[in-house]
Amino acid sequence: MKVLVIGSGGREHALTWKIGRSSLVDKVFCAPGNGGTASIAENVSLAVDDLPGLIQFALDRSIDLTVVGPELPLVLGIVDRFQSHGLSVVGPTAAAARLEGSKIFAKDFMKRHQVPTAACEVCNSLEEALGYIRRGDLGFPLVVKADGLAAGKGVVIAEDRQQAESAVERMMRHRVFGEAGDRVLLEECLRGREASFLVFSDGEHFLPMVPSQDHKRVFDQDRGPNTGGMGAWSADGILSSEEQREVVQAIVRPTIRGMAAEGSPFRGVLYVGLMLAPGGIRVLEYNVRLGDPEAQPVLFRLENDLVEVLQAIHRQTLDSVRLRWDSDCSVCVVMASGGYPGKYPTGGPIQGVDEAEAVGQVKVFHAGTRLQDGQPVTAGGRVLGITARDTDLASAIDRVYRAVRKVRFEPMHFRSDIGRQGLNWRGVPGNLQPG
Ligand code: AMP
Ligand code: GLY
Numbered sequence: 058m059k060v061l062v063i064g065s066g067g068r069e070h071a072l073t074w075k076i077g078r079s080s081l082v083d084k085v086f087c088a089p090g091n092g093g094t095a096s097i098a099e100n101v102s103l104a105v106d107d108l109p110g111l112i113q114f115a116l117d118r119s120i121d122l123t124v125v126g127p128e129l130p131l132v133l134g135i136v137d138r139f140q141s142h143g144l145s146v147v148g149p150t151a152a153a154a155r156l157e158g159s160k161i162f163a164k165d166f167m168k169r170h171q172v173p174t175a176a177c178e179v180c181n182s183l184e185e186a187l188g189y190i191r192r193g194d195l196g197f198p199l200v201v202k203a204d205g206l207a208a209g210k211g212v213v214i215a216e217d218r219q220q221a222e223s224a225v226e227r228m229m230r231h232r233v234f235g236e237a238g239d240r241v242l243l244e245e246c247l248r249g250r251e252a253s254f255l256v257f258s259d260g261e262h263f264l265p266m267v268p269s270q271d272h273k274r275v276f277d278q279d280r281g282p283n284t285g286g287m288g289a290w291s292a293d294g295i296l297s298s299e300e301q302r303e304v305v306q307a308i309v310r311p312t313i314r315g316m317a318a319e320g321s322p323f324r325g326v327l328y329v330g331l332m333l334a335p336g337g338i339r340v341l342e343y344n345v346r347l348g349d350p351e352a353q354p355v356l357f358r359l360e361n362d363l364v365e366v367l368q369a370i371h372r373q374t375l376d377s378v379r380l381r382w383d384s385d386c387s388v389c390v391v392m393a394s395g396g397y398p399g400k401y402p403t404g405g406p407i408q409g410v411d412e413a414e415a416v417g418q419v420k421v422f423h424a425g426t427r428l429q430d431g432q433p434v435t436a437g438g439r440v441l442g443i444t445a446r447d448t449d450l451a452s453a454i455d456r457v458y459r460a461v462r463k464v465r466f467e468p469m470h471f472r473s474d475i476g477r478q479g480l481n482w483r484g485v486p487g488n489l490q491p492g
Pocket of ligand 2 (some may be wrong): 271344347348349
């Protein structure tokens with residue numbers, strides 16, 4: 058069969074790599090892809106939001122299955138459009154993608170279905186927002202969120218009233234996120250440990266993936282501005298089995314059932330961003346696709362043929378699949394262009410990728426790269442996701458950083474503490490106290 062992957066990040070290189078290993082697949086296309094997908098698939102130069110172009114391509118090339126990586130085309134309705142042309146596609150419809158496309162829709166949905174989340178106020182105007190901030194009911198710090206896609210940058214944690222006022226002014230008056238500033242959410246700030254919990258869902262049945270954790274801040278010890286993710290790791294023990302059961306019962310099941318009951322069954326990958334707060338586990342956000350970078354360490358541990366899982370989502374037979382996971386820990390370190398998430402140069406040659414993979418049990422996933430005369434050069438903020446696995450977390454961290462040290466491009470920046478906070482968590486393989 059012929060498979061089309063839509064997107065160009067580390068997540069899409071990981072998807073393309075995993076799909077390419079399926080015995081069911083003859084050829085993989087990636088639109089638009091990157092330097093990594095170019096070497097294992099055929100890149101197609103179509104943007105992720107060029108829906109007419111993508112539909113025409115899938116029809117012309119008789120694509121058997123399309124997999125959508127990023128949120129933008131999902132929120133724009135790519136799944137609905139492909140389906141109306143009789144094309145097979147895995148991902149949520151525009152109606153189901155509202156769980157990510159509108160934070161206010163997601164909050165109202167959670168209220169309707171008693172899914173635990175942070176207390177919040179919805180503000181339809183600047184005056185309303187300033188009024189709430191002045192009353193201070195939710196306390197400080199206060200989380201201010203623009204109501205739409207803002208590439209992970211639409212969330213501000215305001216330490217005091219002045220910062221909160223300036224954040225809503227920027228969103229609602231100066232419209233730095235465009236339409237996403239039409240309405241804002243003011244949210245109680247939760248404290249605790251964050252985790253990413255992803256499930257495959259066919260609209261009725263769902264299968265949880267292994268838990269993972271992202272590192273969103275640009276510098277070590279969670280300092281500096283938020284990014285799309287500077288690294289992620291996956292290990293049993295990020296959530297204990299009891300916690301996983303609680304997440305499934307209190308969050309995932311009511312979400313999947315609620316979407317089906319409201320006439321928008323969720324088919325694809327549902328990503329639940331969690332805060333393990335002292336008062337219980339709460340939802341920070343829903344995403345309607347695999348996380349990036351989480352997809353890299355998670356798919357690295359998946360033993361199943363991914364295409365069989367994707368077909369089961371499409372055929373709504375996910376209850377017939379059993380997921381199998383490697384018991385190893387996996388760690389992904391994002392190597393970024395110096396300057397990211399601000400301005401950065403591109404076009405620098407990348408060296409050492411083969412040497413990094415020669416460390417063993419290492420996969421170098423490309424993100425912002427392209428090939429120039431057959432050689433990879435930098436083409437984005439997040440350049441590579443170096444992903445390694447080993448039987449325990451300390452060894453996986455050691456292995457990934459041995460691989461990272463083989464890679465060179467200018468200017469280069471990466472975090473040196475990915476996964477380290479898990480070194481003393483109960484239940485993580487290799488730690489002293491088994492969970
Ligand atoms: P979101 O896009 O809603 O996930 O927010 C991005 C990041 O902001 C999250 O991963 C958290 O680190 C942080 N965040 C969002 N909501 C809250 C909250 N209510 N309390 C504390 N931190 C939050
Ligand atoms: N890693 C966070 C995200 O994919 O949204």
